[in-house]
Amino acid sequence: MATDPSPAPAFALGTFSPVGGVPFPGLVTGEDVLDLRTAPGLRSAPGANPHTRELLERWNEVLPVLRDLAAEGTGARHRLADLRVHAPVQPRQILQSGANYRTHVIDLAVAHEPEDGRPAEQVRAEVAAMMDRRAAEDQPYVFIGLPSSVTGPYDDVVIPSWCTKPDWELELAAVIGEPAYRVSPEQARAHVAAYTIANDVTARELVFRRDMPEIGTDWLRAKNAPTFTPLGPYLVPAEFVTDPGDLQVTLSLNGRVMQDESTKDMIFDVTHLVSHISQxxxxxxxxxxxxGSPAGNGMHWGRLLRAGDVMEGAITGLGTQRNTCVAEEA
Structure with a gap:
């Protein structure tokens, strides 16, 4: 089973609800959750519907208050075990880095078995050279995801009836606080409020448009079905993530470890990605x-997702998510 070996952060932020109740933003400290809707110093404007995104919109003001609340240990608290854990934030935009882990891209190129019959060793060498060139040219590859694909960290992942090759891709996700537009890599770190875990589930058979090879990839159908982006469990403030370029990303399928790689294998780090996108x-x-996702996806193992499979993913210091795959109902 995937486990998070690192100590828990002093506190984290998330979205929770009691059974049958209304979701609320909560501060996680150990096994307790503080309801932030009425927390001193965090009250929203009259009539506002508080949620974690609203807190992120005034992050520089909110963060010191969260530190104080976590230290005090007072207020209306719930037992974490009694609450449903939702996706920790509902983003307006999802920007996804593709081909950002060297080993992952090489493994995928070999697994897709080139139609021209080139041997695996040749494909591996050619793709390795391409990745070196990309790193030298400093040009990340980024595409757009849809917020409607987001689901909770413990919710079911629904495999659509049309999807024949569903695959997992556990990823580190940076969460924006202060708006970022045309910032440098040196400035970018200050715009990241928190980190969380995302599983970028992918319909492999739809990634490449075989009817229009000149156009290339079809990320709309391949990655954006409902529930295809399990997110969370929490938003861990960036101050508790000492080095996002040195975290272990681990995914287990039915208890068998499939992904177990460090973010050191990223070609472009978080600050370069945020800066590049913000241009x-x-x-x-x-x-x-x-x-982006490290090596160890289903295409590499020759074992794709099926109904009944359980994915358990963890990233150092960010917690663990657990999702069961179910078939779409007729």
């Missing part, structure tokens, strides 16, 4: 920057 897009509070 075109204004990143907004609560937006997600997915940093």
């Amino acid at each position: 075109t897009v204004e990143l907004l509070p609560g937006d997600l920057v997915l940093t």
